[in-house]
Amino acid sequence: MRKNAVVLAAATSAALAACAVNVENHAPPPPSTIDAHKLVDARKGGMAMSVAALGAISNGLASKAPTKSYRLPADGLAHFAQSLPALFDPRTQGDAMSKASPAIWSDPAGFAARVDQYGAATERLLAAVTSDDTAAIEAALASTKAACKACHDTYQLNRQADTT
DSSP, rough: OHHHHHHHHHHHHHHHHHHHHHHHHHHOGGGGOHHHHHHHHHHHHHHHHHHHHHHHHHHHHTTTGGGGHHHHHHHHHHHHHHHHHTTOOGGTTTTOOBBBHHHHHHHHHHHHHHHHHHOOOOOOOHHHHHHHHHHHHHHHHHHHHHHHHHHHHHBBBBHHOOOO
């Protein structure tokens, strides 16, 4: 089990490192210049990365891995949170490959509040990881997962119908 957690953490770290280098070295183009389907693809990729990063931190905590190994996944989550508003460009509304609820665009203030909550939670997680305090990391991880779930419960189509 520990070996699987370490392998997952290493794979996630490598993927996030590539993303972090790209983010730091290149300014992204404005969303209005990117094809809407590519924005949906980027959004879906970011969500998949988030699942992997949250899992890597959870598995690391369970296996008592050094807390410094959580830095890259936590940093990736914080960077992804910052990109969320641009990834939900109005041109992506109704995309057949998206699970985004129309409520994202009909309730922009509510959606923005959820995105802000998630962003704040990821920043607290990053700060906790930096502090090397396992209890703080566990609490911040739980808060990040809760913020993620709260947004999906309200603004993801399949979650609105099935809230179990």
